[in-house]
Amino acid sequence: MGTDDDELRARLLALRAEALERASGLGAAKSDLVEASWGANIDDEHDPEGQTIAFERAQVDALASDVRQRLADVDAALDRLAAGTYGVCAVGGEPIDRERLLARPTATTCVAHAPR
Numbered sequence: 001m002g003t004d005d006d007e008l009r010a011r012l013l014a015l016r017a018e019a020l021e022r023a024s025g026l027g028a029a030k031s032d033l034v035e036a037s038w039g040a041n042i043d044d045e046h047d048p049e050g051q052t053i054a055f056e057r058a059q060v061d062a063l064a065s066d067v068r069q070r071l072a073d074v075d076a077a078l079d080r081l082a083a084g085t086y087g088v089c090a091v092g093g094e095p096i097d098r099e100r101l102l103a104r105p106t107a108t109t110c111v112a113h114a115p116r
Contacts, residue, residue, distance in 0.1 A: 004098065009081055011105045016074045023067045026060055073106040080108075089113055 080086040087096045091113035100107055107114075 005081065005086075008086070008101055008105060009078070011102070012074055012077050012081070015105060016071065016078070019067050019070045019074060023064065023071070026064045026067060070106075076108075077106045 077086060080088075087098075087101055088094070089096055089110040090108040092110065094110055096107055096110045100111055109115075
């Protein structure tokens, strides 16, 4: 493993740690929301407070979904790194520019094949 690979692996591991920390925080936030609504007779449809709690739960769920996807992307990139296929465009097979990998460490395509 070269110095470039070591740096990219470190970046991926840092992203993974950040995502895990965020997931933990979101789990705590959701627990707090659920706990806050226990014992309350909240009618989501007619009570303004109920609508706020429902919105906040939906927002936390969406953020948690994003974090799960981020973790999956980082884990897939780490798998590619271990397999020796990291930095190879999944579409054309050419190398992905180092600058792109530094900007988007989970990138699977070169700039030419990136979704628009």
